[in-house]
Amino acid sequence: MATADLSAPAPVAAPARPPAGPGLGSRLATTAGDALVTLGDWSAFAARAVSGTVTRHLKAGELVTACVTVGVNSLGVISITGLFIGMVLAVQAYNELHQVGLDTSLGAIIHMSVVRELGPVLTAVMLAGRVGSAMAAQLGTMRVTEQIDALACLGVDPVRFLATPRFLAAILMVPLLTVFADLMGLFGSTFICLRVYQIEPYHYWRHTQNFVGPWDVGVGLVKSVAFGGVVALIACHRGFHSRAGAEGVGRAATESFVASFVVILALDFVMAMFLNALTDALWPHTGVRMV
């Protein structure tokens, strides 16, 4: 190539006036296509990480470390969240129910809400913010510093080595954290109802006993397992696909939280529909659960 050619404009340089951009329909189609590609890629990643739970690749040390990070280190923030949710629900619901003389039903309403919905959802959201973002940032940093490539070059499957223990830790620890959040929520709401609003304890507990049973606790725990697994897999996937630089890692952490939050809410809706239908199928006529 002649020297003179080197001073010529690069052949890929953009034209001075770009042609009119694609229409809305075209952009929507592109966005939908990209979303489908990401979903497919995430599904393959998730399948690989989940399959790692039944192979010899799983290292006990990695699992214990992940369990400590996800579970033990999250206990404080989950406790505070559960406690305040219980207290806020009690404060908000008291006035309405007090006016119609249903004060003693507060326990049943609040405890049902906490055990079936707010406990699992808020625990998962807190985990997505506290642990999921950290996972995405940590793995993103490993990606941009080529540590993930180094793992592959040393004969280790990076997905199974890094994502599988985090996934497993999440599905083991999130239900335990949810139980803890539930208990703290019950404690907070009960403290406000019985100590502050002086609701009569016998009927408060009686209504709770009548309306909240092991089935409701089970529904909450099933949800928490699903939320925990999804949060971990989204966080790991985003981390593995982090772009270079501080901005890329930061973006991976943000994307991890946003995607996890949306998926938790969507999954909660789908599971609520399914589990309610299951309840109706199991106890079709009474409308009252037998457990």
Next chain:
Amino acid sequence: MPDGDPTAPVPLTPAAAPGPPGPQPVLVAADAPAGPGEHPVIAVRGVSVRFGRQEVLRDLSFDVMPRQTVALIGESGSGKSVTLKLLVGLLRPTAGEVLFEGKPVHALPEKDLTALRLRVGFLFQGAALFDSLTVFDNVAFGIRAKGGVGEAEVAARVRDRLREVGLPENVERKVPAELSGGMKKRVGLARALALDPDVMLYDEPTTGLDPIMTDLINELILRTRRKRPIASIVVTHEMRTVQKTADRVVMLYPLARLGPGEPQVVYDGPTAGLATAADPRVRQFVEGDARERLAETE
């Protein structure tokens, strides 16, 4: 280049007649120890790589012969590191194929690909040491992952490799954050050598190091080759590294600066021919001459 020691530095100013511009035929340097009839360890055949709409490599072809050290040089963004990652299956080519001992890397089943990777030592640009592990555990990582070796043997091999790269034993218990840039590179080299590879890939081994440490790393690359009959590829910008370590040089040019159909390999030949290459782009790179680029920006 002297005939005696195949690892001796190659002067950059030989009296070679300038050849025609453009890529030159794939050569094994005159002093390269590859024997007649030997097949390439690595063969890159018409490889193209595209990330989304961005084309990074186009129709790239070159061979690496047994016991040969090839320097892959070129400006930033010319696709050198991408080429290295293609060789171990960390990236897939959009077109073409990479052959390792005649087998297409990207068609290998997972198990065979893992086995291939264990035969290749890779020194990453930033060393890519695992942050959470000590130096000892970093070097031992591959040995333990491969399995079949007791902890006593692991410890012996780790200490042997650390000695080989000139690191004292008291560095074993340190974590990467406590090491200087040069020490990290040496630990990365020890980790790459821990599995006794058949091929070594060095991705900018001296970037960011002071001149003394640069010379030390160059010397370690040479010693590695003296000690083992391995083929090596060194991706670098440093002409001192090229001069000291390479038998042959392949120079890539950024696609963004090439016209359609122009070959991306602008030089493929002995190290000795670099300074007198007919292609002005090669000479500009070797001499670090940016006048033309500066003129473009004005």
